[in-house]
Amino acid sequence: MAFQNLLQGSSSVMIPRPHRPGRKRLFPVIIALTLSLFFPGLLGADLVKIAILIPREEPGLEGGPAYLRGAELAVAEVNSNEGKQGAQFLLFLKGGAFHQPASLNSLRDLFFEQRPQFLLGALQKEAILPVSRLAYEHRAPFLVFPVDFMEAASTGEEPPNLFWISPTPESYQRAAVRAIAQSPGQKLYLLAQGSPMGRNWVKYFWEEMGRLKPEAQRLGETFIPSPVDDFTPYIRNILATHAEVCLSHLGVKDWLRFYRAAQGQGYFRKVNHFELEMGNLESLLSMKKKVPEGIGGVSAFPFWGLTQKETRQFVGKYRKNTGVYPSLAALSGYVSVYAIFHTIKKTGTSAAEKTLSALEGLSFPTPVGPMTIRKSDHRAMWPIWYGSTQNKSEYPFPVLGDLKAMGPDSFSP
Incomplete structure (x- = not known):
């Protein structure tokens, strides 16, 4: 399948809300005329169309803009570098709250008018299932990054076109268990969210700790509501144990x-603390540069401690384009585009019946090393690291140091 030149380095086209048949379609026509004037031959090109979904900005939601920037960077690379071999990607952007009927209807319009072969998205967990079902009606593979991925577990109800390009919640949990099992402390306490997943996590932790560190003492656990305005009573309770x-x-x-x-209570001088999501870039950026050393955490993208060329190149390009450091969401957007590229490279086509099966078990290079999409549940086998806070770094935020890598094979069922 031949792919011709597209936009010569431009990586995205902003698409307005599509119109159903019978409505005026002036704006898309203007786009088409503009492209034909500035890029002769484009409209007759054989293109790979990718729609990317980003949630509208809402309080408590992170990741959408970074995901888009990562995807745009990858598309620009494919079109400028791999384009010499023929592969050309066209990216369509659509925002919305995709668990709501209006946004889903708008997405149906997009499929009707633009006919994208692939769908990407950084979405809330509530939107993933309805969007994947809609995409499956059009046999489009859907590669998703859950913006709340620590609460987004597979349900078994997902259609076969859904692929999770994110770390699994279980991988974070297992990394934390192994970190605590290797720590010197014996008297253990847990804080967890009061959700069903939080309660399952606590149950899993104590079961595994009994196996890995039978001498550990279970002092108790507290399930907290969210959000909590004042953690002072919880902290006093932990210190009292x-x-x-x-x-x-x-x-x-x-x-x-x-x-x-x-x-404010000198807690970290008395207790060795480990927070699962403390190693995420959003957490580190929000903490002051000078933090107590030794707070433990997990990270799926500790770029500050990764020395391979691919990591450095991605971080450098992303910073040059955006002025900020890339988050996990940015990496997922970047990786998702390259998953599509390597699928097409493997099959020689963008036809859905071939690419859907090729994505299952696909192995491809990424800035954090080779990654495989597990055939059994369509999960990316994402590597994980854990470590503890260090102040001495070249970055304007604290980082996790003394990193220990846990390869994706550690989390296979």
Whole structure:
């Protein structure tokens, strides 16, 4: 399949809300005329059309803009570098709250008018299932990054076109268990969200700790509501137990509230603390440069500690284009586009019946090393690292140091 030159380095086209048949379609016609004037031959080109979905900005939601920037960077690279071999991608952007009927109808219009072969998105967990079902009606592979990925577990109800390009919640949990099992403290306390997933996580932790560290003492656990305005009572309760180690899964926003309250009570001088999401870039950027050393956390993209050329190149290009450091969402957008590219390269076509099967079990290079999409549940086998805070770094935020890598094989069922 031949792919001709597209936009010569431009990576995205902003598409307005599509119109159903019978409505005026002036704006798309203007776009087409403009492209034909400035890029002769484009409209007759054989293109790979990719629609990318970004949630509208809402309080508590992160990741959409970074995901888009990462995807745009990858598309620009494909079109300028790989384009010499023929592959050319056209990216369509659509925003909305895709668990709501109006946004889903608008997405149906997009499929009707633009006929994208692939769908990407950084979405809330509530939107993933309805969007994947809609995309499956058009046999389009859907590669998704859940913006709340720590709460977005597979349900078994997903259609076969859905592929998860994110770390699994289980990988974070297992990394935390192994980190605590290797720590010197024996007296353990847990803080977790009061959701069903939070309760399952606590159950799993104590079961695994009994196997990996049978001498550990279970001092207790607290399930907290979210959000919590004042963590002071919870912190006093932990200190009263004389816990040596406290493991929490609070999420980025609640963790920052806990951290500020704990700092004021000298908590980190008395307790070794480990927060699952503390190693995410959003958490690190929100903490001051000078933090207590030794707070543990997990990261799926600790670029500051990765020395391979591919990592450095991605971070450098992303910073040059955006002026900020890339988050996990940015990496997922970038990786998702390259998953599509390597699928087409493997099959020689963008036809859905071939690409859907080729994505299952696909192995391809990424800035964090080779990645495989697991055939059994369509999950990307994403590597994980854990470590503890260090102040001495070249970055304007604290980082996780003393990193220990846990390859994706560690989390296979």
